[in-house]
Amino acid sequence: MKPSQAPAGETLSKARLRVWLKLLKSVNGIETEIRRNLREEHGTTLPRFDVMSALARFPDGLKMSDLSSYLKVSNGNVTGIVDKLTEEGLALRVAVPGDRRAQVARLTAKGRAAFEELAQHHEDWINTLLEGLSAGNVDALSAHLDCILDRQMEED
Amino acid sequence: MKPSQAPAGETLSKARLRVWLKLLKSVNGIETEIRRNLREEHGTTLPRFDVMSALARFPDGLKMSDLSSYLKVSNGNVTGIVDKLTEEGLALRVAVPGDRRAQVARLTAKGRAAFEELAQHHEDWINTLLEGLSAGNVDALSAHLDCILDRQMEED
DNA sequence: CCCTAAAATTTCAAGCTTAAAATATTTCAG
């Protein structure tokens, strides 16, 4: 009545590897399409969208360091992206009253308007790319991802 | 008896967006850890591992263009990575008999040995990072990802 | 007060990635 000849642990390890490759392929495919849409339809990039998205959630602005830890990217990285957004008039840096080292990044009115536009299209793109997932599929997939994410949070 | 006030379509769209963000977070977390392991424990990078992995599956070598379409990255990209692997003695380019334009990239013996080592560790890392997924979870997750991937294949 | 450690940010060097242009070679219609 053994289900297989190989040790269960080894088989599970290979199955996890296969599902990881599938996970990677799914995400890369979607991400590539989103990047293409952002570039071709809006002349922008995913990192810029991500920063705008973060700033949109914090209307009072975010310190540069909070922004980088929120997005899980390096400090130097957000410096460059906020520079670009600032040049384009979409964001600005505001001095923090009590601390001359720190600066808060915020969206400008133009930045907020641009983000609203982008965010709607982004949701539409994702909705189309995930058309194969019913509401039930979404919930089940979400639960499985929680199994992965729970482990990641432990490690911090 | 309505399940919610919002139109079903809108709710599903938001649910898909949420699961997309969760998918991205899961994959980014794992990928960051894999990159860190490759760098700190083996002094290499994920792109180099990906190329070695592709070449390991084709012992007779892969044309540069086949390599880039297999990995879904640009031609110019694989040129640079194969250059690096060649400098390190892990890969080499072989002329294709009938076509002086083309070259086949192959692993050297050293490259094959290095890859075997990396691949085993890679599988172990993934096995640990996905410890939260039982065999049943893996199968269910895999099925849901197929819903996403099926759609992606249609678009090619 | 001073001066060292910590904190916030930017700068820097190196590597990855892409799209597009450039090169070299092959194919094939006429």
Place this chain on the structure above:
DNA sequence: CTGAAATATTTTAAGCTTGAAATTTTAGGG
């Protein structure tokens, strides 16, 4: 044959990303 189109690859310019070094400012013990 010949030259235009197609194919295989490399080069290039621009942007993203990181980790580490550098800069500026703050905080706190002595």
